[in-house]
Amino acid sequence: MIIDDIAGHPGEWLRGNGPLCDIVISSRIRLARNVLGFPFLTRASDAQKAELAATIRRHIDAEATAGDWAYLEMARVEEIDQQVLVERHLISRQHADARGSRGVSISRDESVSIMVNEEDHLRIQVLRSGLQLDEIWDDINRIDDRLEERLDYAFHPRYGYLTACPTNVGTGIRVSVMLHLPALKLTGEIEKVFRAAKDMRLAVRGLFGEGTEATGDFFQISNQVTLGRTEAEIINDFKHQVIPRIIDFENRARKALVQERANALDDRIWRSYGALRHARTISSEETMLHLSHLRMGIHLGRIKLVDMKTVNDLFLLSQPGHLQRLYGAKLSGEQRSAARADLIRKHFEACSSSA
Amino acid sequence: MHMPCQSCKKQPATVHLTEISPDGEKSERHYCEKCAVDEGYATKAPSTMPVNEILSGLVIQKAAIQQLADLACPKCKLTFVEFRNAGLLGCPCDYDAFEKALLPLIERAHEGASHHMGKVPRRIATPRPVETDLVRLRTELNQAVTDEQYEKAARIRDQIRILEER
Numbered sequence: 001m002i003i004d005d006i007a008g009h010p011g012e013w014l015r016g017n018g019p020l021c022d023i024v025i026s027s028r029i030r031l032a033r034n035v036l037g038f039p040f041l042t043r044a045s046d047a048q049k050a051e052l053a054a055t056i057r058r059h060i061d062a063e064a065t066a067g068d069w070a071y072l073e074m075a076r077v078e079e080i081d082q083q084v085l086v087e088r089h090l091i092s093r094q095h096a097d098a099r100g101s102r103g104v105s106i107s108r109d110e111s112v113s114i115m116v117n118e119e120d121h122l123r124i125q126v127l128r129s130g131l132q133l134d135e136i137w138d139d140i141n142r143i144d145d146r147l148e149e150r151l152d153y154a155f156h157p158r159y160g161y162l163t164a165c166p167t168n169v170g171t172g173i174r175v176s177v178m179l180h181l182p183a184l185k186l187t188g189e190i191e192k193v194f195r196a197a198k199d200m201r202l203a204v205r206g207l208f209g210e211g212t213e214a215t216g217d218f219f220q221i222s223n224q225v226t227l228g229r230t231e232a233e234i235i236n237d238f239k240h241q242v243i244p245r246i247i248d249f250e251n252r253a254r255k256a257l258v259q260e261r262a263n264a265l266d267d268r269i270w271r272s273y274g275a276l277r278h279a280r281t282i283s284s285e286e287t288m289l290h291l292s293h294l295r296m297g298i299h300l301g302r303i304k305l306v307d308m309k310t311v312n313d314l315f316l317l318s319q320p321g322h323l324q325r326l327y328g329a330k331l332s333g334e335q336r337s338a339a340r341a342d343l344i345r346k347h348f349e350a351c352s353s354s355a
Numbered sequence: 356m357h358m359p360c361q362s363c364k365k366q367p368a369t370v371h372l373t374e375i376s377p378d379g380e381k382s383e384r385h386y387c388e389k390c391a392v393d394e395g396y397a398t399k400a401p402s403t404m405p406v407n408e409i410l411s412g413l414v415i416q417k418a419a420i421q422q423l424a425d426l427a428c429p430k431c432k433l434t435f436v437e438f439r440n441a442g443l444l445g446c447p448c449d450y451d452a453f454e455k456a457l458l459p460l461i462e463r464a465h466e467g468a469s470h471h472m473g474k475v476p477r478r479i480a481t482p483r484p485v486e487t488d489l490v491r492l493r494t495e496l497n498q499a500v501t502d503e504q505y506e507k508a509a510r511i512r513d514q515i516r517i518l519e520e521r
Binding site: 155156173 | 430433442467479517
């Protein structure tokens, strides 16, 4: 099964090799689409949901190259594996928790996922490492065109693509960019980013998307306005305005830290290294905080004992779903914290012995 | 303390105009009442506003809200109240069935926009007639200016420009 395939290595978005990857973790675009002739999901009967899922799956399968795509029926995916999919950003938490006929189609490289019967009949997503919005748009637009040749989408001459929630109507597009902003967090200037984002009608969320708080050093910025602007305008805003400004802001904060508070900065980085290298029990939250400091330290050349791949791998492998899959059993919170500390130590040891 | 009228420079300015140029630049003008009328920016207001007219207007609005709450989609049977509680619509037809009630919500969620500007499915038989959109948008632009909603007006103007450039 595909989950065996993917659970052992980091997802596409954490590969850490895309453009501007020192600050931009990943970029993602999703399109919301609904099929004409069916009610939205809140009003769909079980039979209609099943028919929708079967129809959409048939058309996705017909378009997909055999072997490169896998369709998962959510009802048949075990709880831990569902969590693995959520942690890899291939499905939403809501999709994992929902009832009724629903599924997800995933490309082998995990860059494309199509959720079937989430809030809308189709949620097409393309995800890439670093800042690659144009490439993503080319991909997702092509996939959307091909599905549209087979499926009649609900489209309104005035409102555009119709969605279950009117906040997505029009283009149905959500552009999200995941940013690593440890220096702005340390200097307290992150509040300014929040305020600027709010003024520009952008949403700021945490690492795992909708419903997660923007805690830690990772922030996902996405558009909220989907109507009255073209897809290109929305994307170009991110590419030319929003993201370059935040990157510049973070770089300046990093530079200031190195120049003015080098000792305090190194102290943070090395304490984080120490904690991860030696802890015997550690929470997911603390792990993320320390990995974040190390990620910044590596990019700034302040620490060479660990490499970026180890840090990127651990971001994902230390998450509860991945951890439990690795151990092949359901673990309690306490067991997870011990297992996580073990896993991190092993990765660090492997790292320092090869260095 | 009062800003003087920029035309007669004597009377305090009581009429304040904000103009937004096509480049989005804001410029302000300040006139006293008399000069504003002379410059053609204002008409003389009627001296009294009948109170009963205002009140009946309010009553009518309340009745209209009640009517909206009772709206139901003929196809999926969802009522507008159910939508307001859950935040999700029941079927594509709701956009037309609830249009009156939904449009203000859509505009609020999308910075005043009410027309799709993006991609259109290739298989849509008849392309969207740009002319009807333009007529509607220009009417909305006039209304926004009348209502002194200048930011909204600027957004509508941008939408018109996009359509005209097609």
